[in-house]
Amino acid sequence: MADFSYKPTLTGDLVTLRPVTEDDVPALLPMFADPEVARLTGSHGRFGEGELRDWYGSRGERDDRLDLAVVERATGRVVGEAVLNEWDPGNESCAFRICFAPEGIGRGLGTEATRLIVGHAFEGLGLYRVWLEVYAFNPRARRAYEKAGFTAEGVLRGALLWEGERVDATVMSVLAPEWAERRKV
Structure with a gap:
């Protein structure tokens, strides 16, 4: 059974994922202040330090x-955060989300961070399914998720109201057997 109380450090060639702390807030503040990051993640709220x-x-x-x-x-x-949340222990699944400050975008850091944390979900925690939602106006993120092995499952129509317009969200997932097969290649 998964144990989310253990907070690992995961290391790749480009990034290290380690437990986030309040000391990381100054570095993460640009992520919360950037209007484009807010749009791509559908974040309506503003948060103080x-x-x-x-x-x-x-x-x-x-x-x-x-x-x-x-x-x-x-x-x-x-430069960002990677999160496994909405854990459903009975179904051995959880959600995944990732977000970067503007300086961390477009340099392959997210691809590697995704591979590390999703790999931990399957190989370290023994989960069966990891899922996410991506908004229709974020095709770059969708391509990155597809490269990581996520498959579209369906569309949540009008899931987000952004500046007066309804935006669809695509639900995507990757399953443990699919992840294992990708690791063999």
């Missing part, structure tokens, strides 16, 4: 989710 410090400071205590900071190895800077 104090709220974010409380949030990130409490992530290590949670046994129902895994919040990891994405650290660029070349610079040692925190």
Whole structure:
């Protein structure tokens, strides 16, 4: 059975994923302040530094989710976060989300971070299914998820109201047997 109380450090060639802390907030603030990041993630709320410090400071205590900071190895800077949440132990599944500050976008860091945390979900936690939602106006993210092995399952029509327009969200998932098969290649 999965154990989300263990907070691992996962290392790749470009990034290290490690437990996020309140000390990471200054590096993550640009992620919350950028209007394009807010649009692509469908984030309507604005968060103050104090709220974010409380949030990130409490992530290590949670046994129902895994919040990891994405650290660029070349610079040692925190550039984003990768999260496994909405854990459903009875069905051996969870959701995945990833978000980057503007400086971390478009350099392959997200691809590697996705591979590391999803690999941990299957190989470290023994889960069967990892799923996510991606908005229709974020085709770059959808392509990245497809490259990582996620498959579209369906569309949540009008799931997001963004600046007066309804936007669809595609539900995507990858299953443990699919992940294992990809690892063989």
